[in-house]
Amino acid sequence: MVSECIxxxxxxxxxxxxxxxxxxxxxxxxxxxxxxxxxxxNGSAFPKQSQAEYEAWTNAWVxxxxxxxxxxxxxxxxxxxxxxxxxQRVLERHFIVKNRITWEREKGRGAARNWxxxxxxxWFCVVSEDYFFDVEAVKQKRRVVAPxxxxxxxxxxxxxxEDGAFRVTHPSNLWTDITVPFWSMPENTEHPTQxxxxxxxxxxxxxxxxxxxxxxxxxxxGTTSVVAKKLGRRYIGIEQEETYCLLAEKRLELAEQEPSxxxxxxxxxxxxxxxxxxxxxxxxxxxxxxxxIAMSKRYI
Numbered sequence: 001m002v003s004e005c006i007x008x009x010x011x012x013x014x015x016x017x018x019x020x021x022x023x024x025x026x027x028x029x030x031x032x033x034x035x036x037x038x039x040x041x042n043g044s045a046f047p048k049q050s051q052a053e054y055e056a057w058t059n060a061w062v063x064x065x066x067x068x069x070x071x072x073x074x075x076x077x078x079x080x081x082x083x084x085x086x087x088q089r090v091l092e093r094h095f096i097v098k099n100r101i102t103w104e105r106e107k108g109r110g111a112a113r114n115w116x117x118x119x120x121x122x123w124f125c126v127v128s129e130d131y132f133f134d135v136e137a138v139k140q141k142r143r144v145v146a147p148x149x150x151x152x153x154x155x156x157x158x159x160x161x162e163d164g165a166f167r168v169t170h171p172s173n174l175w176t177d178i179t180v181p182f183w184s185m186p187e188n189t190e191h192p193t194q195x196x197x198x199x200x201x202x203x204x205x206x207x208x209x210x211x212x213x214x215x216x217x218x219x220x221x222g223t224t225s226v227v228a229k230k231l232g233r234r235y236i237g238i239e240q241e242e243t244y245c246l247l248a249e250k251r252l253e254l255a256e257q258e259p260s261x262x263x264x265x266x267x268x269x270x271x272x273x274x275x276x277x278x279x280x281x282x283x284x285x286x287x288x289x290x291x292x293i294a295m296s297k298r299y300i
Contacts, residue, residue, distance in 0.1 A: 009237045011242055062091070062093075076207070097125050177272045221251065
């Protein structure tokens, strides 16, 4: 029964857990799998593979999620530039690829003999052409630098507000308004590749309805589940590292007290540094006893 998995953080290997989930039960899949880079995740190492090996590994987990998706489901898969082509090839075997989103990470180390690596990709796919997409839910509010008025002196394609001139625009596949979580942000954790809540909010609002089921088979510190909860969606998260599961559960508990998402307000996404600082609740210390209590509620 899918109800037994809803609002759960499931600890374990996705390769073992995914076959146990109900078929045709997922409305939205968001996957942030390990990139093909040698990386340590709380002691568990993911070694860099050849392109062929990484493609086979990717295809293996994608084949496991395909039966779980509803015919109307959408899929988002994160990648970096070295393996983006591999991800595309695998996804084209199983889904209809609709777009590739590129987002600016705002961080990155400089390179003396190369361009600074400062972006990542997200592949957007659907199971069929009968899919849901709410463009109105993901429009961006931008400050107008040079407001243009028509012959009658009225604002043209923008609105004059108390704080200045703003224009509401359609979302594109190039995102430059994302802030990677840093130490002073309440959503920040010790996970080395944590995705911003604002990033996940765009995907969830665009491609799911309230009450829909969102699956993340590589949950990490829980961002997908946390944002799904804040936006009124149901979630299933799978993560093999117990420490990260505990982080996810702590964040889910805090979301009950602070449901806001940095950079999203009034039904719009705002450009970086244009929205007044939102009130934030400082995260509490990671008390092990407190986490154990939270863990018993949703953590398998």
